[in-house]
Amino acid sequence: MASRNRHRLDDAFYRFKNCSRFTVNVYWSTPSGLVYYNCLASEQFLDVNTYETHTWVFVNVENGNRLWADGCFEFCANSWKKELSLAKESGLLDESHLEPFRKLVKITYPMHNLTHLAMEAVRDTNISFEDVDKLEIPVTLQSDLRKMILTKRCAQLHNRECNCLTKLFKIFNHQF
Numbered sequence: 001m002a003s004r005n006r007h008r009l010d011d012a013f014y015r016f017k018n019c020s021r022f023t024v025n026v027y028w029s030t031p032s033g034l035v036y037y038n039c040l041a042s043e044q045f046l047d048v049n050t051y052e053t054h055t056w057v058f059v060n061v062e063n064g065n066r067l068w069a070d071g072c073f074e075f076c077a078n079s080w081k082k083e084l085s086l087a088k089e090s091g092l093l094d095e096s097h098l099e100p101f102r103k104l105v106k107i108t109y110p111m112h113n114l115t116h117l118a119m120e121a122v123r124d125t126n127i128s129f130e131d132v133d134k135l136e137i138p139v140t141l142q143s144d145l146r147k148m149i150l151t152k153r154c155a156q157l158h159n160r161e162c163n164c165l166t167k168l169f170k171i172f173n174h175q176f
């Protein structure tokens with residue numbers, strides 16, 4: 001997958017498990033955009049062999065919302081050696097564990113604040129752009145709501161590697 005830097009970057013082995021109740025697209029996030037990798041139904045997992053520093057994101061196929069991977073919106077891979085030593089340090093594994101180590105990463109629904117949840121609910125009424133302007137909420141929230149609508153539209157109508165999804169994620173700056 002994707003890297004020719006094998007001689008410079010250490011291998012990283014993960015098992016991404018979708019612990020949410022949503023169907024999730026798995027993307028490799030590169031500077032030039034998101035590269036679609038696979039789709040995971042609820043409770044499914046995927047073993048991925050990647051490289052340290054490579055970043056992965058997980059997107060709800062229904063609405064473009066990002067999910068958490070071990071509590072982060074963007075999952076940055078460590079080398080398997082690093083993950084193994086972290087697991088031993090934290091007592092999750094004993095010293096005799098066989099190598100190489102494939103770490104389990106849980107994909108979960110994020111902890112959102114109430115504002116965000118309210119905005120998702122408003123978005124899911126299929127509110128129009130015009131009506132967003134009429135809402136008596138701060139302009140920053142109106143702007144975020146428009147982006148949420150665009151993200152959902154992209155997830156539902158465009159192809160999986162649509163560039164507007166990449167751009168919207170950059171604008172959102174890790175919020176979702």
Ligand SMILES: [Zn+2]
Pocket residue numbers: 153154155158159162163164165
């Ligand atoms: Zn799009």
